Amino acid sequence: MSPTFLKEKGYSFKIYSNEEERMHIHVIKDKIEAKFWLEPKVEVAYKGDFSQHEINKIQSIVELYAEYFKKQYQLHIGGRIDD
Numbered sequence: 001m002s003p004t005f006l007k008e009k010g011y012s013f014k015i016y017s018n019e020e021e022r023m024h025i026h027v028i029k030d031k032i033e034a035k036f037w038l039e040p041k042v043e044v045a046y047k048g049d050f051s052q053h054e055i056n057k058i059q060s061i062v063e064l065y066a067e068y069f070k071k072q073y074q075l076h077i078g079g080r081i082d083d
Helices: 052-064 066-078
Strands: 004-008 011-014 024-029 032-037 043-046
Touching: 004 066, 011 052, 024 052, 024 066, 032 052, 043 052, 052 066
Parallel strands: none
Antiparallel strands: 004 011, 011 024, 024 032, 032 043
């Protein structure tokens, strides 16, 4: 199951279960998907078919909510939050 943790400006931000351990968030809009690392800093892991302009917009959103996404990732994947 992959819950949506945020919907912003037409983008859905999701975390997939049973993936790699490095914290990341998937971003979906109109069947296009990108992936952003959340650690050690926010950066694009995969940009899909999004334009660079859209990737820049998405990255700004991910940076704004990065701490929230990290906490949600820890809860979703491990059932706990590290301080």
